[in-house]
Amino acid sequence: MTEIANHFDEVTALLYLEQQLDPGRAGEVSAHLASCPACRGLLRALESESLWLRTALAAEEEAVPAYLTAAPQRSETHWGWIAAFVLATGGLYTLWSGFIQPWYAEASQAGFTQGNLLTMLFFSSAFWKGWDSMRTLLEFLPLATLGAIGIWALRKQWRHFTPIAFVIGALIFALALPPSAVAAEIHHGDPSYTLPAGQEVKTDLIVAGERTRIDGDVDGDLIVFSPSVTVNGHIKGDILGFGQEIQVNGPVDGNVRVWCQSLTINSAVAKNAMTWSGRTELAEKATVGGTLTMFSGASELDGRVAGDLLAYAGDLDLNGTLGSDANIRGDRLTIGSTAQILGHTKYRGRRQPHIDEGAKLASPIDVTLIKRGPNYGQIAYYWHAVLLWGASFLFGLLLLFLFPAFFARAVNTANKAGVSIGLGILLLFATPIAAFIACITIVGLGVGIATLLAYAIAVYAAQIFVASWLGEKMLGIGSGVGPAIGRLAIGLAILRVLRMVPYAGPIIGLLIVVWGMGALALAIHRSIRTEAAPA
């Protein structure tokens, strides 16, 4: 090919072949072709290459996923819309009448007047009087909704999840801190921290360390993150503790709020105590001036509680004095001979409580026994199921309207049941562990809290995707909003019914959670890859 000038170039050959040249140039090329075997050869090669490419691209060797080719079976728009409308109205009404109104009434009755938002929400004992409705609300609808909106708003920064989690955590932390905490002494243990006896911290004290020992006094709040915490000094504010073992031996003028494995109170707490712990002990000489709120495994209350007792405990031994009402939920309740309850006692649990003869109760204990498993004979049980269904349906609608493409993606992903379930099992167990580990360190607290929040949302949202998948299997994959809502409604209803099946129900529930969670995680993974894959 030395006489390039006489030949046309390869681009021209291709354009000629694909009839993209203007007539004048095409004529020139035709004329040249007639006399040039080399160019004819090139043209022939390019032409066969075109054919070869078309054949290769059109080859249908790979199976198309069945769910993509399955056509919608029939129209479900009308009933989908009607069902959606009726169900959504029902859901809204039940949400208002069943949850928001009673809770609102209780909240205003309790007269929240002070403190910041988070204090009011989580730490005010009066709030937990609304525990019954709160428990149902723990289906996480509002929290999940807020979280979803937050994540949606931040989705572009999704790659920078860790800083975001940290910022959110810091925000929550800032919200939770009372204004006086602005001036605080902060210590990082090296690796442990001790405030020696006789010393006094004049402001709030924030400590993180392996072992924390407070022998001196704190003229403010004590906020502590440490596996082992011993407080022997006088705390004039609140104790806010996150740790493994927390022991309070010195007097506390404010509240004690802890999240730990084991809490022991040996001293006087002037205001309220609240604990989320595996084990809680209120020693004989200990007193709580206000309300004691416990979410605890094994608990022993030998001391005196002046206010109400609100306990959600596995195993509760009550030997001390309760100055007011007791509202207890648990697996087992023992009221010892030295116990004294001046108010009314309500107990809900699986077993009949054991009450020693010497125990002094102002009124007979009000016992509600919970049967193992649901009470199929009660209409309330079914009504409750309807409420839960309504809440999940509303949440599903929200997801559907806020993130339609992501919704479809997650439902598609649910088709890969094996992968989804595998990943879901891993996430279900690994996430809380990872979050807990993150929470132990002060830096990771934000990450930990954000992870737990996301985890709770994921656990709740899981059913939405499995339900839509199920709806799709039943009704076909017609596109549009109406059918999507119909599929969601019917899928959720079926899942709800399946969960009510005796014995198998909880297993089905677990399966739904792991399956949906896995699908959700895979879909998020794909979204991140799609939106922000590295170059």
Place this chain on the structure above:
Amino acid sequence: MDERKTTGTMSEADLARLLSQVRAGDSDAWGELYRQYAAAIFRFCRRVLPAREDAEDATTEIFMKVRQKLGTYDSSRPFTAWLYKVASNHCWDTLRRRRIRQDLETGDLDTLPLEHPDPSQIERLQAEHTSKEVRTGLAKLPDRARMALALRYYADMSYDEIADTLGVRRAFVGVLLLRARHQLRDALTQSGAFSALKASAGGKS
């Protein structure tokens, strides 16, 4: 130029009737339309997007868009052209968001050799490689090159449509296609050399 890939065969009149039914909100008609084209669109996505999962997602999302945008479709033009336009825009957006599109590629001819290639070499490549190998080779090409070949030789798009989808000048489409062919030939030659090397190494041991 409307021999684009579909899974079913449907006369123009049938298609027009179906489309008007879909526009009137008939879900059955939409189902039929979906059944006709879903597999073809999936295959298209499969050829231009890197992963199978991406193609599955994209197919669903494309049909969501089609349903939304059907009102903007001009029925005097071929439906498949419009459908592939929606699909290719979606896929191209997906790739662009991944920021692995070669924005540096311009209309220059520098990288194309001026000499004629040896026709026998081109023909030998065709004889030596299966369709599957060609598609594997395609997957190795830069996004724009792969996209151009799929738009032209799978979706049967015109040069104007390709230029519009990829955001290039029409005059550049030919160069783009030719360069893509060169890149594909190179990829296949390399893989061929690699397998030959492997075979000879295997023979020796």
